[in-house]
Amino acid sequence: MKTLLTVCAGVIGLSVSLAHGATGADSYNIVEKGRYLTTLGDCTACHTIPGKPLFSGGVILDTPFGKLAGANITPDPATGIGRWSFEDFQNAMSKGHGLDGKRLYGAMPFTAYTKVLREDNLAIFAYLKTVDPVENKVETNQLPFPFNVRTSLIGWNLINFKEGEFKADPQKSEQWNRGAYLVEGLGHCGTCHTPKNLIGGDKNDQFLTGANLQNWVAPNITSTGHDGIGAWSEADIVKYLKTGANRFDIASGPMAEEVEHSSQHWKDEDLLAVAVYLKDGAKPVEAAKPVAADDAAMVAGKAIYADRCSACHTPTGEGAANLFPKLAMAPLVNSNDPSSLIRVVLAGSRAGATDAAPTAPAMPAFGWNLSDENVADVLTYVRNTWGNAAPAVSGSDVKDVREGLRAK
Amino acid sequence: MAKKLPSTDVVVVGLGWAGSIIANELADENLKIIGFERGPWRDTAADFNVASAADELRYNRRQDLMARTRQNTTTMRNSLTETALPMRSWGSFHPGNGTGGAGNHWAGITFRFQPHEFRLHSHLTERYGKELSPELTLQDWGTDWEEMEPFYTKFDRLAGISGKAGNIKGVIQEGGNTFEGARSEEYPNPPTQQTYAPTLFAEAAKNLGYKPFPVPSALLSRPYVNSLGVAMGACTFCGFCTNYGCANYSKASAITTVLPVLVRKPNFTAMTNCEVLRVTMDSSGKRATGIVYMDSNGEEWEQPAELVVISAFIFENVRLMLLSGVGQPYDPVTNTGTTGRNYAYQTANSVRMFFDDKNFNPFIGGGAIGMGIDEFNNDNFDHSGLGFVGGGSTRVTPIGAAPIDSRPLPPGTPAWGSEWKKATVKNYAATMSIGCEASSYATRTNYLSLDPTYKDPLGRPLLRITFDFPENDRKMAAYVTGKVGEIAKSMNPRQMVPSSQQGHWNSAPYQSSHIVGGFIMGADPKNSSVNKHLQVWGVPNLFVVGSSAFPQNPGYNPTGTVAALAFKAADAIRTRYLKRPGEMISV
Numbered sequence: 001m002k003t004l005l006t007v008c009a010g011v012i013g014l015s016v017s018l019a020h021g022a023t024g025a026d027s028y029n030i031v032e033k034g035r036y037l038t039t040l041g042d043c044t045a046c047h048t049i050p051g052k053p054l055f056s057g058g059v060i061l062d063t064p065f066g067k068l069a070g071a072n073i074t075p076d077p078a079t080g081i082g083r084w085s086f087e088d089f090q091n092a093m094s095k096g097h098g099l100d101g102k103r104l105y106g107a108m109p110f111t112a113y114t115k116v117l118r119e120d121n122l123a124i125f126a127y128l129k130t131v132d133p134v135e136n137k138v139e140t141n142q143l144p145f146p147f148n149v150r151t152s153l154i155g156w157n158l159i160n161f162k163e164g165e166f167k168a169d170p171q172k173s174e175q176w177n178r179g180a181y182l183v184e185g186l187g188h189c190g191t192c193h194t195p196k197n198l199i200g201g202d203k204n205d206q207f208l209t210g211a212n213l214q215n216w217v218a219p220n221i222t223s224t225g226h227d228g229i230g231a232w233s234e235a236d237i238v239k240y241l242k243t244g245a246n247r248f249d250i251a252s253g254p255m256a257e258e259v260e261h262s263s264q265h266w267k268d269e270d271l272l273a274v275a276v277y278l279k280d281g282a283k284p285v286e287a288a289k290p291v292a293a294d295d296a297a298m299v300a301g302k303a304i305y306a307d308r309c310s311a312c313h314t315p316t317g318e319g320a321a322n323l324f325p326k327l328a329m330a331p332l333v334n335s336n337d338p339s340s341l342i343r344v345v346l347a348g349s350r351a352g353a354t355d356a357a358p359t360a361p362a363m364p365a366f367g368w369n370l371s372d373e374n375v376a377d378v379l380t381y382v383r384n385t386w387g388n389a390a391p392a393v394s395g396s397d398v399k400d401v402r403e404g405l406r407a408k
Numbered sequence: 409m410a411k412k413l414p415s416t417d418v419v420v421v422g423l424g425w426a427g428s429i430i431a432n433e434l435a436d437e438n439l440k441i442i443g444f445e446r447g448p449w450r451d452t453a454a455d456f457n458v459a460s461a462a463d464e465l466r467y468n469r470r471q472d473l474m475a476r477t478r479q480n481t482t483t484m485r486n487s488l489t490e491t492a493l494p495m496r497s498w499g500s501f502h503p504g505n506g507t508g509g510a511g512n513h514w515a516g517i518t519f520r521f522q523p524h525e526f527r528l529h530s531h532l533t534e535r536y537g538k539e540l541s542p543e544l545t546l547q548d549w550g551t552d553w554e555e556m557e558p559f560y561t562k563f564d565r566l567a568g569i570s571g572k573a574g575n576i577k578g579v580i581q582e583g584g585n586t587f588e589g590a591r592s593e594e595y596p597n598p599p600t601q602q603t604y605a606p607t608l609f610a611e612a613a614k615n616l617g618y619k620p621f622p623v624p625s626a627l628l629s630r631p632y633v634n635s636l637g638v639a640m641g642a643c644t645f646c647g648f649c650t651n652y653g654c655a656n657y658s659k660a661s662a663i664t665t666v667l668p669v670l671v672r673k674p675n676f677t678a679m680t681n682c683e684v685l686r687v688t689m690d691s692s693g694k695r696a697t698g699i700v701y702m703d704s705n706g707e708e709w710e711q712p713a714e715l716v717v718i719s720a721f722i723f724e725n726v727r728l729m730l731l732s733g734v735g736q737p738y739d740p741v742t743n744t745g746t747t748g749r750n751y752a753y754q755t756a757n758s759v760r761m762f763f764d765d766k767n768f769n770p771f772i773g774g775g776a777i778g779m780g781i782d783e784f785n786n787d788n789f790d791h792s793g794l795g796f797v798g799g800g801s802t803r804v805t806p807i808g809a810a811p812i813d814s815r816p817l818p819p820g821t822p823a824w825g826s827e828w829k830k831a832t833v834k835n836y837a838a839t840m841s842i843g844c845e846a847s848s849y850a851t852r853t854n855y856l857s858l859d860p861t862y863k864d865p866l867g868r869p870l871l872r873i874t875f876d877f878p879e880n881d882r883k884m885a886a887y888v889t890g891k892v893g894e895i896a897k898s899m900n901p902r903q904m905v906p907s908s909q910q911g912h913w914n915s916a917p918y919q920s921s922h923i924v925g926g927f928i929m930g931a932d933p934k935n936s937s938v939n940k941h942l943q944v945w946g947v948p949n950l951f952v953v954g955s956s957a958f959p960q961n962p963g964y965n966p967t968g969t970v971a972a973l974a975f976k977a978a979d980a981i982r983t984r985y986l987k988r989p990g991e992m993i994s995v
Contacts, residue, residue: 245639311458311644311656320631322639323657350453358668359639361657362453369459 034127041186042262046070056134066143076133103153115166115185160201179277192218217340223282227334237275243356256352288389301381317386328386372398415712422720424509426974428662433978447506456653475505501921508663515775516626519964523553523589547959550931551940559975567660568632570597571624585621587782600629605840606779609804625776626660647808649775687732696950725956726926750850754922757844761901770809778805796883800846800963856926885909924958941980
């Protein structure tokens with residue numbers, strides 16, 4: 001009986017919108033499309049614990065306000081979305097409303113997903129209905145009071161949320177618009193890369209200019225500014241997203257997971273569209289003024305760099321393609337926020353592996369044998385040499401990150 | 409009683425160079441492959457951190473990467489009349505453990521054996537006839553240079569070997585090793601830079617009319633993306649090489665070249681910390697049915713398979729064959745049987761020099777960073793009337809002079825006190841050594857067998873080594889050391905200390921892990937164990953791959969040839985065996 005209910009709900013949901021009906025062939029096509037779209041959206045990142053059944057939920061998200069967990073989005077009627085109609089799903093994606101109008105937290109990036117076209121949501125929903133139903137009750141709201149009170153979200157939405165499907169810009173090419181749709185919508189790049197206001201909403205006037213989450217810096221991925229990706233070609237962007245590595249950088253941390261789960265599986269034309277969109281509006285890089293080479297921190301940092309870093313990253317900060325990230329003129333290195341750099345020096349980091357770049361090299365941890373001052377000095381040196389320019393790092397910056405890491 | 413698991417297509421025993429290469433090649437045939445490794449999974453990112461990899465106490469003194477002798481060791485004796493005793497700590501050689509095997513802690517010197525090596529018995533008989541000593545049991549390999557060359561090339565591309573060719577398609581190349589067999593192409597990477605000692609040696613050798621060349625190195629000269637798409641870094645000459653894992657992804661090993669790709673293949677499974685106890689055979693004794701292994705919980709499992717590849721270190725290859733009753737055990741008295749036959753080693757010689765006016769900065773270096781000459785190697789010189797055959801690779805490859813172990817002092821220096829301190833300060837940076845890694849030729853009484861007394865913790869007999877240096881090899885050692893001494897003398901040191909391999913084999917001091925033979929390849933099942941495809945005679949679905957297949961050892965390091973044989977076996981399985989499973993050569 002439960003199964004029948006599920007099927008009925010699915011059919012009703014589809015029949016409302018698919019005027020031409022669902023033939024077997026269409027059903028195949030729409031499910032395949034939906035599968036690809038869920039990959040584009042990297043739904044597994046929050047909805048699948050590695051090694052657990054697909055989309056059965058439970059991935060814990062640490063937010064500045066407390067813990068949230070990704071929901072079970074399998075078609076299980078009791079603990080998943082088995083009883084949902086398509087309109088329920090459309091409301092979740094476009095309005096941030098769960099079943100019975102319950103408001104979703106912004107960790108579910110509906111502020112981006114609202115741009116997803118209804119026809120794409122239909123495909124995603126059709127695909128999700130084909131996944132194995134898994135009974136797994138997930139308490140999504142693990143926030144402390146008062147954040148756990150969902151009515152607080154009414155005000156949050158008023159400030160941070162603008163509902164509405166993506167509208168193509170007729171002035172731009174079809175390719176650009178596809179890129180914009182993917183970046184602003186399902187790709188939800190801004191969830192990590194756009195700075196947040198005090199209550200965790202996107203500062204949309206600073207779209208994609210870089211942000212800090214859980215001591216990882218998601219760098220500026222616009223083509224503007226000294227710390228952006230202006231030097232990257234469209235091919236560089238495509239290669240990075242496809243393989244996790246290019247001649248400038250290697251993905252690590254949450255971005256390595258994104259590449260492994262999502263962007264390596266994107267179609268080349270979609271990656272190129274993203275690159276075209278991100279490269280649009282590139283402005284000349286303004287000259288920034290580096291910290292002087294004779295500054296005491298720079299002198300100390302240079303010596304530490306020679307001893308500890310130069311073997312891999314090379315004495316000129318060039319690194320080695322696909323293996324040791326280039327430090328000269330790297331967006332992350334030039335970012336105002338040094339948190340990611342401090343984090344990888346203290347705790348190390350491992351790149352993701354893809355079929356095209358299977359090496360998965362690691363940055364070793366130096367937290368155990370470099371002091372806060374050592375780390376600060378070497379990073380100040382790295383951030384202000386070989387054309388780089390960024391604010392000096394202080395020992396207390398390093399201390400903060402060290403304590404943050406210890407708390408986990 | 410072992411619990412029986414569902415059958416698989418292929419089991420590969422040992423995930424060092426040979427096993428990883430074969431497993432990866434066969435995985436491309438869509439076969440379901442299970443790789444067994446007695447040690448842990450090793451991985452550069454997790455195991456060899458640049459901030460801690462250069463730990464001399466842990467890796468050199470305490471041998472962290474080696475097999476534990478408590479788990480498995482060998483017994484040794486010099487002659488048939490002695491009772492063998494077990495090695496309770498590794499001395500003479502260093503069997504590896506974990507994925508990558510001994511290929512993690514090797515020095516990276518990657519020679520190809522010369523064309524005449526593969527038909528050594530025929531070649532030397534043709535050239536010297538009756539002069540050849542009856543003491544030696546030299547044999548041809550059953551293969552030849554033309555068959556081997558493509559697989560050496562495959563390995564060069566996999567490992568990113570850095571060097572200078574001396575012979576490309578028969579055209580001699582200036583600056584390379586002109587004694588090498590004709591290569592089909594140049595090395596994938598140029599030679600590494602040279603440090604001071606090799607540079608001085610090369611100048612001296614050149615002045616004496618020899619042709620010095622950069623030693624072919626698996627420590628890479630530049631960043632490289634290998635034939636499987638794995639990225640590697642450039643060697644930094646850090647000096648922590650032999651006995652260490654590489655933190656810079658610059659020393660080629662299975663973990664830096666093959667395994668990152670192999671583990672991504674869904675049809676490959678690695679079973680680590682699983683010790684393979686024996687190969688199971690059907691009642692006819694003509695077919696391997698799988699293997700039995702013990703997991704880390706002490707539980708025994710039987711893993712049936714269609715194809716069994718044994719690619720562990722030489723000792724375990726031979727021991728598994730003896731324990732599984734594959735082939736007839738060799739008996740030196742009756743000179744019958746093949747399993748355990750033609751065990752050989754390497755004959756190490758050197759001349760150390762102490763200078764007053766030189767600073768070699770000896771902490772800079774790598775296991776394969778250096779210059780060599782080949783004028784006194786193998787049969788590159790006329791042995792008529794010399795009373796021996798064979799020779800050695802002469803070279804200067806200074807591995808970094810590490811803080812604990814490296815105290816090179818002239819003979820007669822007190823072992824402690826202020827005179828010792830003074831001599832240490834005076835000599836640490838002012839000494840260098842010319843080595844000559846020379847051939848080791850097989851004899852009737854050097855062989856491997858199961859020990860009648862000593863057993864491992866599971867009750868299986870240990871492997872017994874019966875070995876001593878043959879008279880032929882000692883004469884050769886004296887001769888080549890004399891030649892090396894001439895070069896050393898021309899460099900005008902204050903003092904020269906020659907060391908030629910004389911006397912009995914002593915298992916206590918480290919010499920080299922270049923041990924070969926015991927399950928050798930050849931053209932005749934009467935005096936060899938595997939055919940030229942590394943397929944066991946009479947057991948067509950069993951392959952045994954490694955230096956265990958070498959009938960004797962030339963004056964070269966073995967790893968390049970072990971890897972080439974692995975590619976060769978994989979190629980034979982892929983292109984021939986899978987199409988028509990059965991004996992690929994019938995005699």
